[in-house]
Amino acid sequence: xxxxxxxxxxxxxxxxxxxxxxxxxxxxxxxxxxxxxxxxxxxxxxxxxxxxxxxxxxxxxxxxxxxxxxxxxxxxxxxxxxxxxxxxxxxxxxxxxxxxxxxxxxxxxxxxxxxxxxxxxxxxxxxxxxxxxxxxxxxxxxxxxxxxxxxxxxxxxxxxxxxxxxxxxxxxxxxxxxxxxxxxxxxxxxxxxxxxxxxxxxxxxxxxxxxxxxxxxxxxxxxxxxxxxxxxxxxxxxxxxxxxxxxxx
Amino acid sequence: xxxxxxxxxxxxxxxxxxxxxxxxxxxxxxxxxxxxxxxxxxxxxxxxxxxxxxxxxxxxxxxxxxxxxxxxxxxxxxxxxxxxxxxxxxxxxxxxxxxxxxxxxxxxxxxxxxxxxxxxxxxxxxxxxxxxxxxxxxxxxxxxxxxxxxxxxxxxxxxxxxxxxxxxxxxxxxxxxxxxxxxxxxxxxxxxxxxxxxxxxxxxxxxxxxxxxxxxxxxxxxxxxxxxxxxxxxxxxxxxxxxxxxxxx
DNA sequence: ACCTGAACACCGTTCAAGT
DNA sequence: ACCTGAACACCGTTCAAGT
Numbered sequence: 091x092x093x094x095x096x097x098x099x100x101x102x103x104x105x106x107x108x109x110x111x112x113x114x115x116x117x118x119x120x121x122x123x124x125x126x127x128x129x130x131x132x133x134x135x136x137x138x139x140x141x142x143x144x145x146x147x148x149x150x151x152x153x154x155x156x157x158x159x160x161x162x163x164x165x166x167x168x169x170x171x172x173x174x175x176x177x178x179x180x181x182x183x184x185x186x187x188x189x190x191x192x193x194x195x196x197x198x199x200x201x202x203x204x205x206x207x208x209x210x211x212x213x214x215x216x217x218x219x220x221x222x223x224x225x226x227x228x229x230x231x232x233x234x235x236x237x238x239x240x241x242x243x244x245x246x247x248x249x250x251x252x253x254x255x256x257x258x259x260x261x262x263x264x265x266x267x268x269x270x271x272x273x274x275x276x277x278x279x280x281x282x283x284x285x286x287x288x289x290x291x292x293x294x295x296x297x298x299x300x301x302x303x304x305x306x307x308x309x310x311x312x313x314x315x316x317x318x319x320x321x322x323x324x325x326x327x328x329x330x331x332x333x334x335x336x337x338x339x
Numbered sequence: 340x341x342x343x344x345x346x347x348x349x350x351x352x353x354x355x356x357x358x359x360x361x362x363x364x365x366x367x368x369x370x371x372x373x374x375x376x377x378x379x380x381x382x383x384x385x386x387x388x389x390x391x392x393x394x395x396x397x398x399x400x401x402x403x404x405x406x407x408x409x410x411x412x413x414x415x416x417x418x419x420x421x422x423x424x425x426x427x428x429x430x431x432x433x434x435x436x437x438x439x440x441x442x443x444x445x446x447x448x449x450x451x452x453x454x455x456x457x458x459x460x461x462x463x464x465x466x467x468x469x470x471x472x473x474x475x476x477x478x479x480x481x482x483x484x485x486x487x488x489x490x491x492x493x494x495x496x497x498x499x500x501x502x503x504x505x506x507x508x509x510x511x512x513x514x515x516x517x518x519x520x521x522x523x524x525x526x527x528x529x530x531x532x533x534x535x536x537x538x539x540x541x542x543x544x545x546x547x548x549x550x551x552x553x554x555x556x557x558x559x560x561x562x563x564x565x566x567x568x569x570x571x572x573x574x575x576x577x578x579x580x581x582x583x584x585x586x587x588x
Numbered sequence: 589a590c591c592t593g594a595a596c597a598c599c600g601t602t603c604a605a606g607t
Numbered sequence: 608a609c610c611t612g613a614a615c616a617c618c619g620t621t622c623a624a625g626t
Binding site (some may be wrong): 215218219221222225226228229234235237238241242245251252254255256258259260262263264265266267268270271274275277295296298299300301302304305306308309310313317321324328 | 464467468470471474475477478483484486487490491494500501503504505507508509511512513514515516517519520523524526544545547548549550551553554555557558559562566570573577
Binding site (some may be wrong): 119158 | 608609610611612
């Protein structure tokens with residue numbers, strides 16, 4: 091009774107051969123390769139399936155070998171998060187500094203984060219849930235690079251310090267709320283175990299909930315893209331107001 | 340080198356005696372008691388510490404006994420989430436139906452959810468991360484009761500079906516974003532393991548990030564309450580506009 | 589009727605030993 | 608220099624057996 095649309099993680103001792111490796115040359119492990127493998131593993135089988143032993147198998151190596159490059163599973167997951175956050179820097183549409191005004195800057199940034207989230211729906215919750223290293227690093231833009239870029243970008247565009255900081259907070263919770271919800275509707279899991287009766291089934295249980303029943307179809311509609319757009323627009327408008335009200339000197 | 344402010348979970352075989360139980364009368368287990376124990380366990384030691392064996396210990400019972408009342412750890416965690424969601428119904432300030440207008444209704448509801456989140460910072464992420472049972476059940480108001488109440492409440496207050504549904508979505512992502520962020524700054528963990536160097540330390544690493552350094556104090560300020568209030572106000576204003584624009588009849 | 593012992597197939601992690 | 612075998616202390620879960 092395996093859920094039909096849910097791939098099973100490979101056994102630990104079966105090396106999942108990456109398309110291009112020369113069968114004899116034994117490339118030594120390194121940290122980036124391990125982190126990348128972990129990331130793909132999560133994308134494919136979910137966080138719950140990730141095991142040091144299985145990850146080793148994926149790389150043609152015993153689990154114990156990983157500990158030479160990663161201090162533990164903790165460290166590995168943190169590295170996966172960092173890799174996700176860094177992935178946005180390789181997005182051509184996203185830049186560290188505003189080039190066509192702050193609204194354009196935040197638009198691109200928001201969409202960049204959304205693209206990463208949608209590309210890794212099963213890993214994205216990690217970005218949200220791992221405790222941040224400092225109180226000024228809020229998910230999902232939880233790297234010093236991004237916070238610096240964000241604050242510097244906004245202040246250089248006429249925001250007061252205070253407005254920039256409150257903008258960072260509002261932007262963070264906007265992204266977190268929308269993307270976590272979107273990704274969780276995609277069936278992402280973060281829970282310790284992994285169960286999902288994909289049947290959407292309408293088990294007559296709705297009889298007691300007439301309004302839900304009546305609005306069922308509307309509720310099930312996928313409006314994620316449009317909602318994201320609208321809420322982002324809203325947020326930018328609000329920030330524009332604050333900026334105008336507090337324009338320095 | 341145990342983190343100083345982090346209590347260690349009790350050993351599995353040590354019964355943590357609840358203050359009031361008669362030492363001889365052996366009360367039989369039941370599901371609600373197990374769920375409540377799991378909930379307190381998470382509050383006290385974090386999700387990571389929760390183990391069937393340790394939870395058994397907490398109840399003076401072997402782990403295996405739990406399986407008579409709970410089909411597995413999955414089921415147990417789902418029950419904990421349901422209990423959290425249900426906890427709001429016992430909040431006197433929160434009601435299922437609007438009694439003083441929809442704005443008052445949503446204000447009370449929002450603050451009720453926030454109170455639950457702040458009362459259980461280490462459990463709240465569970466509410467966000469467990470896959471919802473149906474696409475129309477979005478965290479954190481992920482019960483049929485609440486969705487029905489919400490939609491019914493709004494439509495009875497002059498919202499069109501469409502406006503009520505989009506209100507439900509906006510309200511959900513507002514709550515999720517704000518509360519998850521607030522709770523995660525409190526040091527909640529959801530990750531598979533539990534590490535937190537509580538030292539906020541400023542390891543000179545900030546040298547490369549002058550703006551972050553300059554705004555450090557401002558960034559570290561706790562503005563969660565005020566931000567929540569402001570963003571909620573904003574959301575209600577937006578909803579009021581939509582409602583006015585689409586007033587039926 | 590309710591709980592447990594013993595067992596199974598897993599975990600993460602350490603460390604001395606192999607090549 | 609890089610990887611592994613064997614081991615340790617844990618997991619979740621099953622089921623026949625105890626009281």
